[in-house]
Amino acid sequence: MTTPKAKSVSKKTAGIKPTITTEQTPIAQALQNHLIFSSGKTSASATKRDWYASTAYTVRDHVIERWVKTVEGYREHDPKRVYYLSLEFLIGRMLSNAALNLGINDEVRDGLSDLGYQLENVVEMESDAALGNGGLGRLAACFLDSMATLDIPGTGYGIRYEYGMFRQTIEKGQQVENPDNWLRYVNIWEFQRPEHTYMVQFFGKVVEYPTKNGVGYHWVESESVVAMAYDIPIPGYDTHTVNNLRLWSAKATREFDLRQFNDGNYEKAVEGRNATENISKVLYPNDASASGRELRLKQQYFFVSASIQDILRRFLLKRREWNELPDKIAIQLNDTHPAIAVAELMYQLVDVHRLEWAHAWKLVVKIFGYTNHTLMPEALETWSVELFGRLLPRHLGIIYQINHEFLQMVNHKFPGDTDLLTRVSIIDESNGRRVRMAHLAVVGSHTVNGVAALHSQLLKTTLFADFNRIYPGKFVNITNGITPRRWLNQCNPQLTSLLEKVIGAGFQKDLSDLSDIVPLAEDKAFRKVFREIKRANKLRLAQRLEKVTGVTVNPDSLFDVQIKRIHEYKRQLLNLLHVITLYNRIRSGNADSITPRTVIFGGKAAPGYWMAKLIIRLINDVAAIVNEDPAVGDKLKVVFYPNYEVSAAELLFPGSDLSEQISTAGTEASGTGNMKMALNGALTIGTLDGANVEIKEEVGDENIFIFGLTTDEVAEKKASGYNPWDYYHANAELKQVLDMIATGFFCVDEPDRYKAIFDNLLQKGDHYLLLADYESYIATQDAVSALYKDQEEWSRRAILNVARVGKFSSDRTIGEYASKIWKIQALKR
Numbered sequence: 001m002t003t004p005k006a007k008s009v010s011k012k013t014a015g016i017k018p019t020i021t022t023e024q025t026p027i028a029q030a031l032q033n034h035l036i037f038s039s040g041k042t043s044a045s046a047t048k049r050d051w052y053a054s055t056a057y058t059v060r061d062h063v064i065e066r067w068v069k070t071v072e073g074y075r076e077h078d079p080k081r082v083y084y085l086s087l088e089f090l091i092g093r094m095l096s097n098a099a100l101n102l103g104i105n106d107e108v109r110d111g112l113s114d115l116g117y118q119l120e121n122v123v124e125m126e127s128d129a130a131l132g133n134g135g136l137g138r139l140a141a142c143f144l145d146s147m148a149t150l151d152i153p154g155t156g157y158g159i160r161y162e163y164g165m166f167r168q169t170i171e172k173g174q175q176v177e178n179p180d181n182w183l184r185y186v187n188i189w190e191f192q193r194p195e196h197t198y199m200v201q202f203f204g205k206v207v208e209y210p211t212k213n214g215v216g217y218h219w220v221e222s223e224s225v226v227a228m229a230y231d232i233p234i235p236g237y238d239t240h241t242v243n244n245l246r247l248w249s250a251k252a253t254r255e256f257d258l259r260q261f262n263d264g265n266y267e268k269a270v271e272g273r274n275a276t277e278n279i280s281k282v283l284y285p286n287d288a289s290a291s292g293r294e295l296r297l298k299q300q301y302f303f304v305s306a307s308i309q310d311i312l313r314r315f316l317l318k319r320r321e322w323n324e325l326p327d328k329i330a331i332q333l334n335d336t337h338p339a340i341a342v343a344e345l346m347y348q349l350v351d352v353h354r355l356e357w358a359h360a361w362k363l364v365v366k367i368f369g370y371t372n373h374t375l376m377p378e379a380l381e382t383w384s385v386e387l388f389g390r391l392l393p394r395h396l397g398i399i400y401q402i403n404h405e406f407l408q409m410v411n412h413k414f415p416g417d418t419d420l421l422t423r424v425s426i427i428d429e430s431n432g433r434r435v436r437m438a439h440l441a442v443v444g445s446h447t448v449n450g451v452a453a454l455h456s457q458l459l460k461t462t463l464f465a466d467f468n469r470i471y472p473g474k475f476v477n478i479t480n481g482i483t484p485r486r487w488l489n490q491c492n493p494q495l496t497s498l499l500e501k502v503i504g505a506g507f508q509k510d511l512s513d514l515s516d517i518v519p520l521a522e523d524k525a526f527r528k529v530f531r532e533i534k535r536a537n538k539l540r541l542a543q544r545l546e547k548v549t550g551v552t553v554n555p556d557s558l559f560d561v562q563i564k565r566i567h568e569y570k571r572q573l574l575n576l577l578h579v580i581t582l583y584n585r586i587r588s589g590n591a592d593s594i595t596p597r598t599v600i601f602g603g604k605a606a607p608g609y610w611m612a613k614l615i616i617r618l619i620n621d622v623a624a625i626v627n628e629d630p631a632v633g634d635k636l637k638v639v640f641y642p643n644y645e646v647s648a649a650e651l652l653f654p655g656s657d658l659s660e661q662i663s664t665a666g667t668e669a670s671g672t673g674n675m676k677m678a679l680n681g682a683l684t685i686g687t688l689d690g691a692n693v694e695i696k697e698e699v700g701d702e703n704i705f706i707f708g709l710t711t712d713e714v715a716e717k718k719a720s721g722y723n724p725w726d727y728y729h730a731n732a733e734l735k736q737v738l739d740m741i742a743t744g745f746f747c748v749d750e751p752d753r754y755k756a757i758f759d760n761l762l763q764k765g766d767h768y769l770l771l772a773d774y775e776s777y778i779a780t781q782d783a784v785s786a787l788y789k790d791q792e793e794w795s796r797r798a799i800l801n802v803a804r805v806g807k808f809s810s811d812r813t814i815g816e817y818a819s820k821i822w823k824i825q826a827l828k829r
Contacts, residue, residue, distance in 0.1 A: 027104070027111030030058045043115070049185070051117050052095070052125035056188040059099050059108060060233075066102075067233045067242035069829065074153055078318060079827045080327060081153040082818075083311055084144070085304065085341055086334035088137025088283070089158045089245060091144075091232070092646030093126040094189045096490050101145075101237040128645045129189075130164020130182040131247070133284065133604070134565040135672050136373055138646065139810075140334055142672075145483040146814040148236030148243040149509065151826040157307035159299060160190075160230045160247035161283045168604050168643040173620035175605055175613050189232050190247075196229040197251075198309040200302050206394050217351055219394040225276050226251040227306035237485045238509060240829045248306045250279035288608045290387075297383055297391055304341045308348055322355060326366035330822040333370045333445070336381040336437040342368060342444030343395040343402070351394065357401070369821040370441040370448045371478075373669045375458055376569070382434040385427065399435060403427055406443050410470055424466045442467050442474075447821045451480045452670035452691040454711065476820055479694055480670040481813035484511050487676045491650035494533045495680065495802075502526075512806035521799040524792070531795050534657070534681055541655030545600070545639055551627055554634045557596035558788045561677070562660035563644055563652050566605040566612040569667040573615050573757070574770045575599070575660055576622060578781055580737045582636055583626050591635050595785035598637045602644035602652065611760065616640065618754055621746040649673075654680045657794075658784060661686030662777065664768040666711035668692075675808040681798040685780060687773070691808070699804045703797045707780035708773035717772060724766035727774065734774050738762070 024032070034054040035041050041050045074081070096119075099105040109119040132138065140156065147154035164180035204222030208215050232245040253276075278295060279302050287293045315328055333339055342364060349360035374380065389396040403426040414420055422430065426439045442448055442464060450456030456477030460468040468475055489496050489508055499507060502520065507513035520526040538555040546552050562575050579599050586594055601619050605612030623638035641648060659677035661668075661684055668690035678684060678695060685705040686692040696704050709717065728735055742758035744751025761771060788794055818824045 024114055025107065025111050027058065027107045028114045030061070031055060031111050031115060034058055048117075048121065049125050051112070051115075052122045053186070053188060055108060055112065055119075055122050056095050056126070058111075059095060059102070059104065060188060062102050062104060063098055063233050063235050063242055066235065066240045067244075069240065070242045071244075073827065073829050077827055078328075079153045080330065080822075080824045081155065081314075082147070082330045082332060082822045082824055083307065084140065084147075084154060084156045084332050084334065085307055085338035086137070086140040086156065086158050087300065087303070087337035088132030088334075089129075089140045089144070089156055089247075090132030090134070090137030090646055091129045091141040091245070092486070092650075093123065093128060094232075095126050096123050097145075097486055098189075098235055100489055101149075101235045101485055103238065127182045127185065128164075128647050129187075130180045130283065130645075131158060131161055133165050135670075136335060139480060139672055142481065142483040142486070142810040143814055143817075144234045144243065144245060145236070145485060146481070146810040148234050148241045149239060149483075149485070150811060150814055150818070151236065151239055151241045151828040152243075152814060152818055152824060153827050154243050156234070156243075156245040157303065157310075158245070158247050159280050159283075159303045160249040161280060162249075163282045165283045165604065166607065170616075170620060170640060170642045173617045173624065175616045177607050191231045193229040193231055193246075196246075196310065198227045198306045200225045200227050200305045202298060202301070202391055204393060206397060213356060217394060217397070219351070224253050225279060225302060226253055227302060229306075229310070241827075246307075246310070248280065248303050250277050250302060252276040284606070286607050293383075294387060294391060297387065300337055301340050301344070301392060301395075304338050304344050307338075308341060308344045312348055312353075322349075322353075322359070322363065325363045329367055330824060331368050332817070332821070333368060333441055335371060335373045336441055339370070339381070339437040339441040339444075340392075340395065342440050343392075343398045346398050346402070347394060350398075361402075361405075364444060365446050368441075368445040369817075370445040372438070372441075372448060372450055372455075372459060372464075375455060375463055375667060375669060377463065380463075381437040382428065382431075383437065385433040385435060388435050396435070399426060399440060402440070402443065413470065420466055424470065439467075442471075446474070447476060448474055449476050449478045449817075449821065450669065451478065452694060453477050453479060454666075454688075454693045455669045455690060458666060458711065478813060478816045478820065479691060479808070480672050480675070481808050481810035482672050482675045482679070483810045484508055484679065486650075487653065488679055492533075492537065492654040492680050494536060495530075495654070498529060498533060507806075509811065510806075511809035511811065514803050514806050517799065517803045521796045521803065527792060527795040527799065530681070530799055531791065534654075534795075534798070537651075537654035537680075538657075541651050544651055545641065548642060549639055551623075551637060551639050553598040553637045553639065554596055557598045557634065557637070558657050558785070559598050559600060559655055560658040560660065560784075561600045561602075561652060561656040561682070562662070563600070563602035563641070563649065564671075564673055566603045566616055567609075568611060568615075569663055569768050571662050571664065571768060571770060572601060572603070572619070574662055574773065574777060575601070576615070576619055577734070577737050577770065577774060578778060579622060579626070579636070579638055580740060581733050581778060583622075583629075583632065584733065584736055584740075586632050586635055587629075591631070591633075594635050595788050596635050597785070598639065600639045600641060600652070600656075602641035602648065604644060611756070614754070614757060618741070618746065618757065621753075625746055649676070653677055653682075656680065656682040657788070657798075658682060659684045659686070661689070661692050662708075662773075663687060663689050664773075665689045665709055665714050667768070675805060678801045678805045679808070681802050683784070683794070683797055683801060685777075685784060694807070695805065698807055699801050703800050703804075705780050705784055707776040709769060709776075714769060717769065722765070722769065722772065724762050724771045727771040728762060731775055733778070734771065 031054050034057040038057045039050045039053050099108050112119050144156050166177035167180040169176045201222035207218045207220050227248040228251050230247045233242045234245055235242045279298050285292045285295045287296050345364050349355045407421050428434045428436050450459045460475050503516040542553050542555045619640050626638050653676045656677050659682040661674040665687045671690045687708045688710050741754045747753040
């Protein structure tokens with residue numbers, strides 16, 4: 001692969017001369033120029049942050065050149081475009097990713113080296129873009145990368161949150177939420193677009209008026225918010241395509257009330273502005289209060305309305321007929337958060353652009369696709385009719401009309417089945433009258449997809465079984481994927497280099513090429529190099545762990561890693577039961593039989609999720625006891641990595657030996673952490689849930705550790721009357737572990753601190769069946785320990801995991817979206 005030569009960025013200003021020499025490379029010259037002309041610094045006074053800024057501006061110049069040409073190409077060729085609506089885009093740091101995708105990473109590294117700086121140190125100065133929480137947002141970011149890499153004309157739409165979800169710290173073992181002010185310093189990668197602003201309405205009332213076709217509607221006396229666009233370029237890998245992520249920031253229609261200000265009421269003067277701009281202030285405000293729920297719904301409508309207006313503006317630039325709309329526009333709803341877009345597009349077409357209702361509805365259904373990310377009914381978003389009608393009165397009326405026509409169709413197709421009408425109605429009349437956003441998304445989309453084969457099948461047979469009867473063929477599967485650019489090329493450069501030496505660089509754009517290393521799993525010399533790379537990654541992770549937690553770990557121990565959102569269904573608690581079991585075995589004198597293990601947890605609990613936060617505290621209390629027990633030594637260490645984010649993941653995935661994917665079967669839609677770990681040479685221990693099923697099919701039964709109940713067995717056990725006490729009394733090790741938790745062994749200062757966890761598992765029925773799966777999990781973990789002692793065999797299986805996960809590239813995923821759902825073609829320049 002040839003690397004394009006960087007062009008110098010020449011800038012001349014009277015009286016200021018860049019400090020450059022003829023021996024310097026063009027990149028080094030550009031770095032020096034930006035230091036002076038963009039940061040206003042000389043080498044003598046520049047800080048590390050100044051050098052980061054200079055480097056980012058230099059790389060950005062190359063991105064912008066391709067970005068401008070991409071925009072020109074779209075304007076000239078007028079292709080069909082996809083618009084990806086997501087409340088989250090967890091894009092992480094941009095500098096390294098952009099340099100690698102553009103093929104100038106080595107030149108940037110050398111240019112900085114010529115000036116006495118290391119790229120790795122400079123990169124650390126960049127803040128993670130705090131635009132998402134977990135897998136949903138990271139998936140959206142991977143998809144943007146793949147759209148650009150595959151030359152798919154696409155745009156992401158979201159919110160420019162001033163603060164991310166929160167910055168997590170651990171104080172006295174407990175999660176503490178701090179504001180994540182990721183925009184404290186200038187975000188070099190964004191471009192404000194004041195020419196693209198839209199008015200978004202809230203509250204008010206709806207007035208009817210007669211028209212020649214019946215009744216028309218005016219939404220009046222509303223409050224307005226200005227949505228201002230900020231653009232972030234998304235460069236593809238080894239292509240000239242650079243797509244766009246457009247984020248919306250809420251601005252008040254006026255800065256402050258001058259009369260109040262002049263009267264000395266300074267707080268009152270800015271009250272309206274502050275309330276307005278709160279819309280884009282924080283990702284996922286706590287919805288435990290009425291005001292928090294209102295703010296969440298405001299956020300969703302705010303970004304959806306601005307995005308739909310922007311999409312229609314672009315469509316109308318060519319003075320087209322409305323019937324062409326589905327030929328030029330595809331909109332993908334990433335979960336239910338943007339589902340209000342169905343009603344908003346109807347509002348824009350019918351009320352603003354005066355299309356007839358039936359005509360508009362046909363267009364809407366042809367435009368939208370909906371991706372579902374959950375199997376749990378309680379996780380499907382609903383809003384009270386009272387709140388919805390007060391905040392968006394016209395849209396509630398639109399939804400009622402959509403629902404009326406939909407139920408008429410269902411009644412015609414299944415006459416007399418009133419129970420079916422109740423179950424599928426967009427308005428849930430049985431639960432305090434609520435708007436079911438998932439139902440709106442299903443009814444308003446031409447295609448609904450699940451994100452793993454098992455998940456998609458369960459959607460059709462459980463969660464959306466009624467809709468599958470009503471709309472046969474509407475539900476499809478598109479298994480999730482990850483971008484190999486960030487999750488191999490960027491985060492594991494040593495492994496990437498090794499792979500390029502033996503099979504070439506083609507796997508960066510076609511991950512299935514990794515299958516070429518299958519024979520090398522039998523090569524002892526290759527296994528040795530592979531192990532050395534893994535140990536170097538583990539050493540790097542160990543150093544970071546010591547820096548951020550103070551815990552010293554042995555890089556030769558088995559790194560057992562579970563990093564994901566903290567939630568009961570993901571069963572971090574089951575992992576912890578195993579940790580305590582190992583601890584008890586060591587304390588009972590069986591230390592010699594224990595394979596040294598470092599168990600690493602990471603993830604955030606939602607601020608209002610009390611039980612998840614209690615589990616975090618228990619993990620840290622267990623760690624405090626285990627790590628300080630002299631009888632344990634290096635046999636077992638437990639670490640909670642605080643503030644898990646993309647840059648942390650880039651260390652944790654390459655440093656993992658064992659990937660914990662242990663959700664209760666039938667609860668995880670897909671998972672992508674399982675794919676990232678396997679790609680980086682970790683073996684998976686998991687249930688047959690989500691994408692684990694397909695990973696098992698790809699890597700082979702012998703190269704993955706599967707345990708526990710299947711989805712059908714979970715359903716059967718619950719139907720037959722699951723009793724967790726039976727498992728408590730039948731297994732002495734389990735009973736000992738649970739009694740230790742209940743009686744305060746890990747919190748002598750407050751013995752009843754974890755009684756609620758004990759009660760949740762035994763008194764309240766163990767909803768996620770941890771105790772039913774405990775014995776199988778422990779036995780499988782014993783098999784993991786035994787295999788890890790045979791490093792040659794462990795390495796062989798780890799190499800086969802890397803070799804056989806080519807299916808899980810987001811390039812393959814986006815290719816399927818393009819052909820199955822969007823019906824869109826690549827536009828390669």
